[in-house]
Amino acid sequence: MSTDFLRDLTTQCPPETPLRFLRFTWFGDFACSSGEHYVPGSPQSFEKILQQVNKEHSDDLVENLACWALRDQVPGEPTLPVWRDLCWKFYELIKPDYLSGPVRYSPEYPRLFATPEVSHYLRVINQHNNCGGAMRSSSLAYGGATPQEHLALVGMTHLHPESLAGAYALYEAVRTLKGGNTMEEMWSAAIEAAWQGEQQAVDLLTAWGVAEVERGSMPHWLERVHLRQDALCCIQNWHAEGITTRFVVSAALQIASEAISLGTRDGLRHVIEQGIAIGGDPDTLGSMGMTLIGAYFGEALQDEIDAVLDSLPSVENLEIPDIFR
Numbered sequence: 001m002s003t004d005f006l007r008d009l010t011t012q013c014p015p016e017t018p019l020r021f022l023r024f025t026w027f028g029d030f031a032c033s034s035g036e037h038y039v040p041g042s043p044q045s046f047e048k049i050l051q052q053v054n055k056e057h058s059d060d061l062v063e064n065l066a067c068w069a070l071r072d073q074v075p076g077e078p079t080l081p082v083w084r085d086l087c088w089k090f091y092e093l094i095k096p097d098y099l100s101g102p103v104r105y106s107p108e109y110p111r112l113f114a115t116p117e118v119s120h121y122l123r124v125i126n127q128h129n130n131c132g133g134a135m136r137s138s139s140l141a142y143g144g145a146t147p148q149e150h151l152a153l154v155g156m157t158h159l160h161p162e163s164l165a166g167a168y169a170l171y172e173a174v175r176t177l178k179g180g181n182t183m184e185e186m187w188s189a190a191i192e193a194a195w196q197g198e199q200q201a202v203d204l205l206t207a208w209g210v211a212e213v214e215r216g217s218m219p220h221w222l223e224r225v226h227l228r229q230d231a232l233c234c235i236q237n238w239h240a241e242g243i244t245t246r247f248v249v250s251a252a253l254q255i256a257s258e259a260i261s262l263g264t265r266d267g268l269r270h271v272i273e274q275g276i277a278i279g280g281d282p283d284t285l286g287s288m289g290m291t292l293i294g295a296y297f298g299e300a301l302q303d304e305i306d307a308v309l310d311s312l313p314s315v316e317n318l319e320i321p322d323i324f325r
Contacts, residue, residue, distance in 0.1 A: 006062070009065045025058070029058040029060040032275040039239075062094050108124060108130065112157060125157060132157070134249050162217065163245045164200060187222070198215055234250070255275070260296050268293070
């Protein structure tokens with residue numbers, strides 16, 4: 001990622017963009033970048049994981065910044081043509097980085113950005129159930145984006161009911177943790193929000209002419225994972241489910257619950273180690289998990305990230321985005 005590209009994208013964001021908070025997104029994505037996708041992970045120590053990081057960019061950071069750059073263009077009422085246009089503007093913002101390495105982004109993006117034709121656009125967002133949309137929810141929640149803005153900035157690319165349910169769950173989880181509430185209150189808020197997000201997606205897709213809407217199973221996954229306190233308790237087919245919203249969001253919430261009980265230093269290490277150990281979509285697990293504990297720990301976690309980066313032998317060669325310096 002060119003520093004000029006990232007700097008230019010940042011200048012298009014409004015003053016309220018939570019850049020400090022987005023450092024959690026970047027670090028989690030970066031630190032878990034060596035993990036394999038669509039397969040179970042294997043446990044490794046935090047120190048070994050950091051020796052294997054393999055990217056000096058963050059597609060998660062780029063997508064979040066693009067959403068903030070579009071915040072003032074969110075329509076008052078959701079309509080299909082306006083959302084399509086918003087999505088196309090999103091594409092133009094991420095395009096330089098996306099075209100340099102599309103494999104880093106959602107596997108559905110080539111289809112989504114194949115044409116701006118409205119019927120094609122609706123088909124893709126209706127089927128787009130991976131976790132990339134929900135990943136953008138944390139910064140929108142922390143930075144004060146309204147529920148209406150959050151709906152558009154996630155739904156414009158991921159309107160499958162499961163995707164929107166997971167996005168709503170993460171949005172409310174971050175808001176709850178930022179308010180200093182308990183883990184039980186976080187889970188309760190996330191599960192209730194998942195039901196609301198699922199219904200919101202069903203209502204919009206039905207209104208826009210989708211004859212049969214698949215609801216997904218996001219709220220049920222959250223309930224089961226929370227009940228069993230086991231991020232892996234529901235997954236059966238890693239290739240089919242490894243990067244789905246239902247798996248990744250539920251796992252991220254469970255990882256964060258465990259990490260917060262450990263304190264700032266050990267909690268950071270737990271998120272990264274579990275992101276790699278669980279697998280499926282480890283960099284998104286790291287990104288989501290870090291934002292969740294970041295909402296709770298705040299500046300103390302920023303200080304811990306600084307200490308970790310300073311301890312890396314190759315830190316002088318590490319491309320830390322200028323916007324965080």
